[in-house]
Amino acid sequence: MFAVGGRRPASPRAARGLAWREAAYASLDFETTGLDYANDHIVSYGVVPIERGRVLVGSARHQLVRPARQPSPRSQTVHLLRPVDLADAPDAATAAADLRAALTQRFILAWFAEVEVAFLRGLYGGTVRWWRRRVIDVRDLAIAVDEAPAGARRARGYALGATAQRYGVPVAAPHDALDDALVTAQLFLVLVGKLPGLPEPSVRDLVALSALPT
Numbered sequence: 001m002f003a004v005g006g007r008r009p010a011s012p013r014a015a016r017g018l019a020w021r022e023a024a025y026a027s028l029d030f031e032t033t034g035l036d037y038a039n040d041h042i043v044s045y046g047v048v049p050i051e052r053g054r055v056l057v058g059s060a061r062h063q064l065v066r067p068a069r070q071p072s073p074r075s076q077t078v079h080l081l082r083p084v085d086l087a088d089a090p091d092a093a094t095a096a097a098d099l100r101a102a103l104t105q106r107f108i109l110a111w112f113a114e115v116e117v118a119f120l121r122g123l124y125g126g127t128v129r130w131w132r133r134r135v136i137d138v139r140d141l142a143i144a145v146d147e148a149p150a151g152a153r154r155a156r157g158y159a160l161g162a163t164a165q166r167y168g169v170p171v172a173a174p175h176d177a178l179d180d181a182l183v184t185a186q187l188f189l190v191l192v193g194k195l196p197g198l199p200e201p202s203v204r205d206l207v208a209l210s211a212l213p214t
Helices: 073-079 092-103 114-124 128-132 138-146 150-156 160-166 177-191 203-209
Strands: 024-032 042-051 061-064 107-110 135-137
Touching (some): 042 114, 061 177, 092 114, 107 203, 114 135, 138 203
Antiparallel strands (some): 042 061
16 A cells, blocks of 8 residues: 555554553544545544543644545535635645654544544555554444444444434534544543443553454
């Protein structure tokens, strides 16, 4: 896979054995032109840091990104970003530098992390396995908390907004990258204290609960 954004963000690999509160995280959400990982592009990202079990809203970042391919009409109805809104935004290679700084030495939180991992690989390269070792899929934490069998997972769907509502996390602007990243961060803090059999999980425990394919 061709990487447009240069070197990968430095990994916090040595911190995997820490208790979860001792590690640093970045909750990440991408809005894109579509979900064809080989051909679609990022149009915005939101990233929200978490340190010592607290969301650092004042250090959150939101960035529009000018894609090499215009958003499809269908994707525009989801994220409401038109070509004219993106015309003056930095391209992916430029935006990747600030995102790299926001992710460096942090574990990454995402909702249905397959999407974020695919586009991170497009930006920075690396294998799915390399990214999997630093990504925590918060959706999988919700499934673990519910101890939901496969049939119940399909019925419930585990959409971000619906799961946030069930756990009392406010959603201000669905499909806005920054708000989705903030909702994911807040859900992470709610769910990490409810995991069955893991009263004080390590980062390694949380990464292991994510079901990303290798």
